[in-house]
Amino acid sequence: MSALQNSMRTMFVHGRRLGSAWPRLILKAPYCSEANKMMTGEGTVKVEQHEGVTLIGINRPEKRNCVNTPTAEALLKAFQEFDADESSKVAVLYGVGGNFCAGYDLKEVAEDVPVSLGPYGRGPMGPSRFETRKPVIAAVEGFAVAGGLELALWCDLRVVEETAVMGVYCRRFGVPLIDGGTVRLPAIVGVGRALDLILTGRAIKAKEALEWGIASRLVACGTAIGQAVKLAQELLKFPQECMLADRTSVYNAVFSAKSLQEALQFEHENGCPVILKESVQGAKKFIGGVGRHGKFNLHTQPDPAKSKL
Template identity: 75%
Template sequence: MGAKVSELVVVERHSAITMIGINRPEARNCINTPTANALLEAFKDFNADDEAKVAVLYGVGGNFCAGYDLKELAHNPPTFLTQYGRGPMGPTRYESEKPVIAAVEGFAVAGGLELALWCDLRVIEENAVMGVFCRRFGVPLIDGGTVRLPAIVGLGRALDLILTGRPIKAKEAYDWGLATQMVAVGTAVGGAYNLAQCLVKFPQECLQADRRSTLNAALSSPTLQEALTFEHNNGFPVVAKESIHGAQKFTDGVGRHGKFNLHSNLGNPYKAKL
């Protein structure tokens, strides 16, 4: 296990899983410029680490993230307005090469919602709240919210949340597909870690190729044919590396008759939070 603790971001690696925590609990984990920089660097380090396969993003102290720090915007607007190279929230314009799971406790609102949308999967506690709360203050979504939210929940539902700024509670978020899993209070981090353990069990080149193809089709390709071509070119090299071995396992009886285990028998250092 490796650990890197800073004033603003906590990073720990447990085997193939990297845990990245926003560490501003006194501000409900609002993101200011130093935190955004630290968060982006943490994800760059995660992607550069060949041993790390999946990351879990969470907030320290009971809230995922309540958005961008409006105190900084009010007192130092040039800092906010000149962040073209990255999203104001940190990694939201950075394309991670590996899956990221959000463990959502408490509030994930405004830019915090956008940060959760940047993640591939979202494990949300049953009392958590999401929403475009920045609607009240005239702060636009510029960390991917208008791009990713419609792709995840559809145009009509996205416009509902974006235009009204209303809160969406966990059950509705889960019913809409905005949340991947809904779990008991106090268990989001442990649940996200369990889900990460499930993902690291699979052949990784194939998993990453299918992830790239899915994201490209949903967010990048303007036509069906371009999406299909990308999928073929992206996935075909995996066949020689992993698929033939997988087919041999199948002929030996592994995974036949619909048997599929999406549970891990590995230890969970966050078991106390389950």
């Protein structure tokens, strides 16, 4: 087992005790000595990078990571920079201090602070209207409610702790879903189940969220961030252009295509260029014995096409 795996295993076991320090500690380990770190939005957003993975943390634990205007702007900026950074392939979004995000800061709403209502770019929660080209994984612990649920739904995958709670808690205060909740939730769980959560504002616990498809993975308490990083590292193993092309085709089929034929046409045109770039080399690796029997370490074995006979 590598030093990285040993360190991550320790983090998984002791994740709850480490709490909000988890990402900071893992990136201070010897193998992360070159990780990039920064704080944005008056310190309310933490950004850390290492070996192709960007960790973005909402850092308002005293507010259960409710998002205010500076935090929303900082979140959007962080994801825009991640999207533009060719060295970073996957992002992990998490909340500092035991909660993912409890929504928008209602103190600002009560004080009539203007909320961004622009059709593109920043939504009230930050990146909810931004279309990143690369996968984002939500590491969900504690509460992910109201706008916090919308942020989690914006992500491609959701690694959810068994004690986490989700829900449209803004229902009771007359705050509408304007960060994609009414768009993404029915796309993920279907109209009937989406309306169950949206109309009632009830809580949905992790086990039910997994059964409904809101949670992609259910993990032990205190391990969401570590497991999300592990999942991100697994995605790094794959040929990236092919993975991103398939991701784009999925979102086009769900949100943009007007018909089955239109979706199939887009899939064809979007996928074909990848064949010459990655598929041919992948096929040669397969013929050479790489990646068979469910093994995914394609980038750690020699390329048979370049090997000497």
